[in-house]
Amino acid sequence: DTGVSQDPRHKITKRGQNVTFRCDPISEHNRLYWYRQTLGQGPEFLTYFQNEAQLEKSRLLSDRFSAERPKGSFSTLEIQRTEQGDSAMYLCASSLSGRRGAGELFFGEGSRLTVL
Amino acid sequence: GESVGLHLPTLSVQEGDNSIINCAYSNSASDYFIWYKQESGKGPQFIIDIRSNMDKRQGQRVTVLLNKTVKHLSLQIAATQPGDSAVYFCAENPQAAGNKLTFGGGTRVLVKP
Numbered sequence: 753d754t755g756v757s758q759d760p761r762h763k764i765t766k767r768g769q770n771v772t773f774r775c776d777p778i779s780e781h782n783r784l785y786w787y788r789q790t791l792g793q794g795p796e797f798l799t800y801f802q803n804e805a806q807l808e809k810s811r812l813l814s815d816r817f818s819a820e821r822p823k824g825s826f827s828t829l830e831i832q833r834t835e836q837g838d839s840a841m842y843l844c845a846s847s848l849s850g851r852r853g854a855g856e857l858f859f860g861e862g863s864r865l866t867v868l
Numbered sequence: 869g870e871s872v873g874l875h876l877p878t879l880s881v882q883e884g885d886n887s888i889i890n891c892a893y894s895n896s897a898s899d900y901f902i903w904y905k906q907e908s909g910k911g912p913q914f915i916i917d918i919r920s921n922m923d924k925r926q927g928q929r930v931t932v933l934l935n936k937t938v939k940h941l942s943l944q945i946a947a948t949q950p951g952d953s954a955v956y957f958c959a960e961n962p963q964a965a966g967n968k969l970t971f972g973g974g975t976r977v978l979v980k981p
Contacts, residue, residue, distance in 0.1 A: 756911075785968065792876050792973075792974070793973065793974070794957045794959075794971030794972055794973055794974050795912065795957075795971050796971070797968045797969070797970070800968055808968065843911055843912070845911075856902065856914050856917060857902075857912075857914070857969060858914070859904075859911035859912045859913070860911050861909075861910055861911045862910075862911050
């Protein structure tokens with residue numbers, strides 16, 4: 753399978769714990785995005801990398817959230833001191849740069865977080 | 869039954885009929901639009917896209933129409949099949965937003981056999 757893969761698919765944690773999600777994009781894609789999706793809503797942009805550079809962060813990304821893409825390949829999204837409001841599906845997507853603008857984003861299956 | 873908080877508009881359509889899903893966007897500077905399909909428990913899947921220099925684009929069984937005057941986007945699915953049952957999202961890429969997409973609220977399509 754050469755699509756975007758995310759791990760873990762499901763994570764249940766207690767409030768206050770830290771969690772980390774991993775995303776492996778399509779190998780030739782240099783752009784990588786993190787989105788958050790709550791039940792019944794469309795995905796909301798969190799952050800975006802071009803190669804290893806984090807180029808944009810949403811105001812939704814509080815200081816408890818951090819994302820890295822150290823070698824320009826896989827990325828991690830860490831949430832520290834989780835709160836119940838962090839419960840959501842965390843989606844990763846990748847794309848190829850080239851044309852101006854986002855282009856087609858290829859999404860992974862998501863990592864569902866439940867904070868008890 | 870549906871979970872509390874799940875207030876998606878729902879379109880029920882008979883198998884074999886055509887479906888039309890509508891989307892209003894607010895940013896007149898958007899110049900690129902995509903329709904995504906999301907099945908339960910899965911990530912969004914690309915269906916079709918259109919740039920603002922076009923008003924219509926056709927794919928396999930799907931057509932996207934763009935009306936920039938009223939900032940309206942629609943997705944038409946011909947001969948709807950049970951496998952088309954999913955939530956459909958439109959997404960826009962405003963020029964000033966750089967390289968990210970902004971998603972709308974979604975429409976659930978239920979195909980009745």
